[in-house]
Amino acid sequence: MLKKGHMNPSDDANASIPSDYDGNDEYSGGERPPLGGGCTDVMPDVPVEGLYEGSNDRYYTHWQLRRRLRTDRWTPCMRQRDPDRRLVETSDGSLLLLTPTDDLPAWVELRIDDRGARVVDTRRPVPNGSLPK
Numbered sequence: 001m002l003k004k005g006h007m008n009p010s011d012d013a014n015a016s017i018p019s020d021y022d023g024n025d026e027y028s029g030g031e032r033p034p035l036g037g038g039c040t041d042v043m044p045d046v047p048v049e050g051l052y053e054g055s056n057d058r059y060y061t062h063w064q065l066r067r068r069l070r071t072d073r074w075t076p077c078m079r080q081r082d083p084d085r086r087l088v089e090t091s092d093g094s095l096l097l098l099t100p101t102d103d104l105p106a107w108v109e110l111r112i113d114d115r116g117a118r119v120v121d122t123r124r125p126v127p128n129g130s131l132p133k
Helices: 062-070
Strands: 051-054 059-061 074-081 084-090 095-100 108-112 117-121
Touching: 051 062, 059 062, 062 074, 062 084, 062 117
Parallel strands: none
Antiparallel strands: 051 059, 051 095, 059 117, 074 084, 084 095, 108 117
């Protein structure tokens, strides 16, 4: 599947992200850091393994799903194959149902860096309180 990768090079190319940040506003270090983290090129047609819609109205890439399972931030509970669905327990003990999707809302951006692809919610304000450009 090919999805469009978007970024604002002037804002994101020089930003750095702590190693324990994996996008989607879930950062164990308190305040959300600036977005970016190695994004130096705009990649118009980048293959993304999979996209998931969560029961929490958030979207995740397959890379984010694998990373959160690998780092024990999420614990797998059940997986159904037809239709494909995954149930995971989050670090706060709540359950999250993930279903594959090909459709993303207009407010979602896919950002790709040297670690992988992540979903960015452009509706959320950046840490200094202003809206994203």
